[in-house]
Amino acid sequence: MQLTGIHHLTAVSADIRGNHRFYTGVLGMRLVKRSVNQDDVSAYHLFYADAVGSPGTDLTFFDWPMPRETRGTHAITRTYLRVTGAASLEWWARHLAGQGVQAGAVEERDGRLTLDFEDPEGQRLSLVDDGGAGDAPTPWDRSPVPAEHQVRGLGPIMMSVPSLRTTDMVLTQAMDFRPVRQYAHPDNRRHTVHVYEMGAGGSHAELHVAVQPDLRPGKLGAGGVHHVAFRTPNDEEYHGWAQRLTEMGIRNSGEVDRYYFRSLYFREPNGILFEIATDGPGFAVDENPATLGESVVLPPFLEPRREAIVAGLKPIG
Numbered sequence: 628m629q630l631t632g633i634h635h636l637t638a639v640s641a642d643i644r645g646n647h648r649f650y651t652g653v654l655g656m657r658l659v660k661r662s663v664n665q666d667d668v669s670a671y672h673l674f675y676a677d678a679v680g681s682p683g684t685d686l687t688f689f690d691w692p693m694p695r696e697t698r699g700t701h702a703i704t705r706t707y708l709r710v711t712g713a714a715s716l717e718w719w720a721r722h723l724a725g726q727g728v729q730a731g732a733v734e735e736r737d738g739r740l741t742l743d744f745e746d747p748e749g750q751r752l753s754l755v756d757d758g759g760a761g762d763a764p765t766p767w768d769r770s771p772v773p774a775e776h777q778v779r780g781l782g783p784i785m786m787s788v789p790s791l792r793t794t795d796m797v798l799t800q801a802m803d804f805r806p807v808r809q810y811a812h813p814d815n816r817r818h819t820v821h822v823y824e825m826g827a828g829g830s831h832a833e834l835h836v837a838v839q840p841d842l843r844p845g846k847l848g849a850g851g852v853h854h855v856a857f858r859t860p861n862d863e864e865y866h867g868w869a870q871r872l873t874e875m876g877i878r879n880s881g882e883v884d885r886y887y888f889r890s891l892y893f894r895e896p897n898g899i900l901f902e903i904a905t906d907g908p909g910f911a912v913d914e915n916p917a918t919l920g921e922s923v924v925l926p927p928f929l930e931p932r933r934e935a936i937v938a939g940l941k942p943i944g
Contacts (some may be wrong), residue, residue, distance in 0.1 A: 655772030696851030
């Protein structure tokens with residue numbers, strides 16, 4: 628029983644219309660599911676991904692009117708998006724500059740070429756050359772980004788903790804992650820980033836844990852990350868993870884059916900929210916693949932409330 632990679636990452640936006648413009652118009656990702664937060668139906672839950680919403684390509688957002696996040700530790704601090712090759716990173720550097728997005732220089736980090744930038748709300752993002760590894764995504768033929776340069780999916784996720792010991796115990800003993808290497812944090816070389824991998828490894832299956840004891844605790848807000856989810860391939864292993872966490876005394880949500888996938892939530896010892904999610908059934912379970920994301924869809928248990936829910940949502944284009 629092994630987790631196979633990053634499933635999705637969920638962040639917060641206080642400007643959901645601007646968010647939609649940026650992730651579809653600038654980053655060229657497809658909006659594959661226009662739904663609501665199932666625990667707070669006043670808020671959109673938008674999913675941006677490849678053309679078909681493949682597991683491991685989803686960058687998702689809750690529509691919450693919050694002030695900007697307070698940056699610090701006890702938090703997920705950077706999301707890497709995979710592209711292939713130095714030529715793609717050079718294309719992206721030109722493209723982002725042309726869109727008025729400030730970005731750093733292409734540089735090598737942890738053995739991979741990387742380009743750092745932020746979205747308009749300060750969400751910290753990086754494009755990373757994955758060397759063509761990981762699941763092959765399905766390009767979106769209506770993307771403003773050429774197919775060969777489109778985002779291939781989620782890469783490493785970086786999180787910050789003040790102390791590694793208890794987090795390491797959960798990652799290695801409960802979740803079967805493997806510590807594989809270390810490198811100096813790009814923002815402060817006195818801080819060490821510990822790289823853990825799952826499954827067969829690779830940039831799509833890594834968690835980077837920065838140990839930063841001198842930072843103040845972060846506070847969730849717009850531009851911040853709510854949680855990261857890890858892939859499990861089927862219901863059998865999903866049930867096994869629920870049983871394993873409970874037997875190890877790790878408090879968790881119990882099994883939660885999100886309709887598009889099954890979820891299991893828990894916090895690692897420094898308070899960062901983790902999710903284990905199944906690869907299926909996927910986003911086409913209630914929509915035609917050709918029109919994914921074009922209208923508001925609700926899981927069956929929310930359908931009786933559709934009129935009231937949709938009336939409370941703002942148009943996003």
